[in-house]
Amino acid sequence: MVPRKQKSIGVFDSGIGGLTVVRALMSRLPYENITYFGDTARVPYGNKSAEVVRQYSMEDTQFLIGQHVKMIVVACNTASAVALDALRTQFDIPIIGVIAPGAARAVRVTRHGRIGVIGTLATVASKSYPSEILARNKNLTVVSKACPLFVPLAEEGWSEHRIAQMVAEEYLVSLRKERIDTLILGCTHYPILRGVIQRVLGADVQLVDSGEAASEEVAALLAEKEMLNPSTVLPNHSFFVSDVPQRFRELGEIFLGTTQMRVTKVHIP
Amino acid sequence: MVPRKQKSIGVFDSGIGGLTVVRALMSRLPYENITYFGDTARVPYGNKSAEVVRQYSMEDTQFLIGQHVKMIVVACNTASAVALDALRTQFDIPIIGVIAPGAARAVRVTRHGRIGVIGTLATVASKSYPSEILARNKNLTVVSKACPLFVPLAEEGWSEHRIAQMVAEEYLVSLRKERIDTLILGCTHYPILRGVIQRVLGADVQLVDSGEAASEEVAALLAEKEMLNPSTVLPNHSFFVSDVPQRFRELGEIFLGTTQMRVTKVHIP
Numbered sequence: 431m432v433p434r435k436q437k438s439i440g441v442f443d444s445g446i447g448g449l450t451v452v453r454a455l456m457s458r459l460p461y462e463n464i465t466y467f468g469d470t471a472r473v474p475y476g477n478k479s480a481e482v483v484r485q486y487s488m489e490d491t492q493f494l495i496g497q498h499v500k501m502i503v504v505a506c507n508t509a510s511a512v513a514l515d516a517l518r519t520q521f522d523i524p525i526i527g528v529i530a531p532g533a534a535r536a537v538r539v540t541r542h543g544r545i546g547v548i549g550t551l552a553t554v555a556s557k558s559y560p561s562e563i564l565a566r567n568k569n570l571t572v573v574s575k576a577c578p579l580f581v582p583l584a585e586e587g588w589s590e591h592r593i594a595q596m597v598a599e600e601y602l603v604s605l606r607k608e609r610i611d612t613l614i615l616g617c618t619h620y621p622i623l624r625g626v627i628q629r630v631l632g633a634d635v636q637l638v639d640s641g642e643a644a645s646e647e648v649a650a651l652l653a654e655k656e657m658l659n660p661s662t663v664l665p666n667h668s669f670f671v672s673d674v675p676q677r678f679r680e681l682g683e684i685f686l687g688t689t690q691m692r693v694t695k696v697h698i699p
Numbered sequence: 700m701v702p703r704k705q706k707s708i709g710v711f712d713s714g715i716g717g718l719t720v721v722r723a724l725m726s727r728l729p730y731e732n733i734t735y736f737g738d739t740a741r742v743p744y745g746n747k748s749a750e751v752v753r754q755y756s757m758e759d760t761q762f763l764i765g766q767h768v769k770m771i772v773v774a775c776n777t778a779s780a781v782a783l784d785a786l787r788t789q790f791d792i793p794i795i796g797v798i799a800p801g802a803a804r805a806v807r808v809t810r811h812g813r814i815g816v817i818g819t820l821a822t823v824a825s826k827s828y829p830s831e832i833l834a835r836n837k838n839l840t841v842v843s844k845a846c847p848l849f850v851p852l853a854e855e856g857w858s859e860h861r862i863a864q865m866v867a868e869e870y871l872v873s874l875r876k877e878r879i880d881t882l883i884l885g886c887t888h889y890p891i892l893r894g895v896i897q898r899v900l901g902a903d904v905q906l907v908d909s910g911e912a913a914s915e916e917v918a919a920l921l922a923e924k925e926m927l928n929p930s931t932v933l934p935n936h937s938f939f940v941s942d943v944p945q946r947f948r949e950l951g952e953i954f955l956g957t958t959q960m961r962v963t964k965v966h967i968p
Contacts, residue, residue: 471751472741482740482942555945578855579862582848593848593865600862673751676824 432498435659438465438666439648440499442490445473446671446678447581447618448505449685451528451641455503456667458645459652463665465497469698471672474581476550476617480512483552487513489699491521493670500657503648504528507616507640508550511558524651531647532614532640533562539636540570540612546605546635547574549616550581559616573608577601577617584622585677587684594623598630605631612636622684667691672698701767704928707734707935708917709768711759714742715940715947716850716887717774718954720797720910724772725936727914728921732934734766738967740941743850745819745886749781752821756782758968760790762939769926772917773797776885776909777819780827793920800916801883801909802831808905809839809881815874815904816843818885819850828885842877846870846889853891854946856953863892867899874900881905891953936960941967 439459441452445468452466467490469475475483487509491502501524504510504517510527517525536545547559553576560572579597588594605613613635615621621639628637652658659665669691671678679689708728710721714737721735736759738744744752756778760771770793773779773786779796786794805814816828822845829841848866857863874882882904884890890908897906921927928934938960940947948958 471747473746477742477944477946478740479942479944551945579848579851582851586847591869593862593869596862596865600860673748675746675748676820677746 434500435657436463436661437498437500438463438668439501439503440465440467440494440497441503441505442467442469442494442509443505443618444468444475444508445470446681446685449682450618450621451503451505451644452667453686454639454642454645455648458649461661461665462659464667465494465499466667466669467493468669468671470675471698474550475506475508476552476581477578478552480552480556483508484513484516487517488520491517491525493696493698495521495523501526501648501651503644505618505641507618508552511553511556524655526644526647526651528640528644529558530562531643532616532638533559534566535643536612536614536638537563537566537570539638542611543570544608544610544612545570545572546608546610546613547572547616548577548580548601548613548620549574551576551578553616559614571608573605573610575601575605580617580623581619584619584684585681589623589626594626595630598623598626602627602630610635612638614638614640616640669693670696672696703769704926705732705930706767706769707732707937708770708772709734709736709763709766710772710774711736711738711763711778712774712887713737713744713777714739715950715954718951719887719890720772720774720913721936722955723908723911723914724917727918730930730934731928733936734763734768735936735938736762737938737940739944740967743819744775744777745821745850746847747821749821749825752777753782753785756786757789760786760794762965762967764790764792770795770917770920772913774887774910776887777821780822780825793924795913795916795920797909797913798827799831800912801885801907802828803835804912805881805883805907806832806835806839808907811880812839813877813879813881814839814841815877815879815882816841816885817846817849817870817882817889818843820845820847822885828883842874842879844870844874849886849892850888853888853953854950858892858895863895864899867892867895871896871899879904881907883907883909885909938962939965941965
């Protein structure tokens, strides 16, 4: 039997966007084994109801627990927003989402107390970010905006295209008018568009990547529970998906920065 | 028991895009009852593998047969492209897809024999339109292009926005260079963008809406099999979905031209 410390960190996402969170984890915790599940047969979650996202998230978590992970990271913002409480009630394993870490970091870095949040329709409708932010400091102002076109723009590889610039201007104009000083990238795809978002908002606005913030929290949790992997050999990274679409390898290149993934297709639920 | 002629036409789609096909059917066959199923819990199909799309299409068809329809229209281009043969093998009921009717109409209307096809990644990768077109006339030239951003543009209601214009120019430039004279709108969402597509390609290019072409074929098939509904009272239109997302009514307005739908959520499979 594998000792608990050497077990994998389990990460799930609606599809491949969560690979940006894996990338942050690899960078922050280079000796941890990681087991990833992307629900590519049912992607995306961001345009679905809370009820359906909760059901899918239960099934994703169940799969990772079956892979004997030591903890779960809910990389998907939409799933974190609407399913985290249900998952924690249902499963007896440490579970970290991306909303609370992203909100906490934004509260820490804001200078004038005006925070913007961008995400999918479902994440924005859930009001999870505003509620996590205001629970930490009720005097802050939070302005949210759903940006559905950002996901296909990232997947097309158009992150530096003038169309990305125009779409970003269209979506972010209301946030700029609200004079936000901090913006939470509340969807795993959005770090791919970090450059254009920063240009449109100006260098004064601090961008918060929820996946990066979650990696810090994962490191803290593992340290606190004495579950950090003591190994100093190269770790194992396993990738499971519920479907292998045509462009999977290209998308791996965009999101993880490599096409060298061992990918296994599994049937879910 | 309902007499066969009075039974519904069953229509399924990956989500709500198929409502443009329902609209065409309502206009062509105003006295037919229609039962629609939109797989909104798993939408879209266009970025998934052929295998997964076939499995979902089987389940969608099974659901409609359970609703006692007299025939099935596969409104989704992706499902028509990769699942139609499997469905016809599996089920003993007339089934019409949108690919063959769209291809046949394009072959009929082309003046110089240069046909363009736009659709999802999966539809384009399947090469179904070129194969249906060349089977009818092997001297024609077919040029295809996947246009993933058209779907979220239609759903954002940005069909007349300058961003839609720029995206259309980006996607259609290669087809314009190939001097196509006819373009098949090979995705149920694309008729929403008909205006901007026509402007970018110029008035000389004939647009073919596969959903409209399929409605003609449905009318012909029902007439031939003596299955047309003889009723002249207002028909019943029932809508079933596997999930009811937040913006469902807004999208109904965009795609069907009305929010007055009786919608029932069902669990699939």
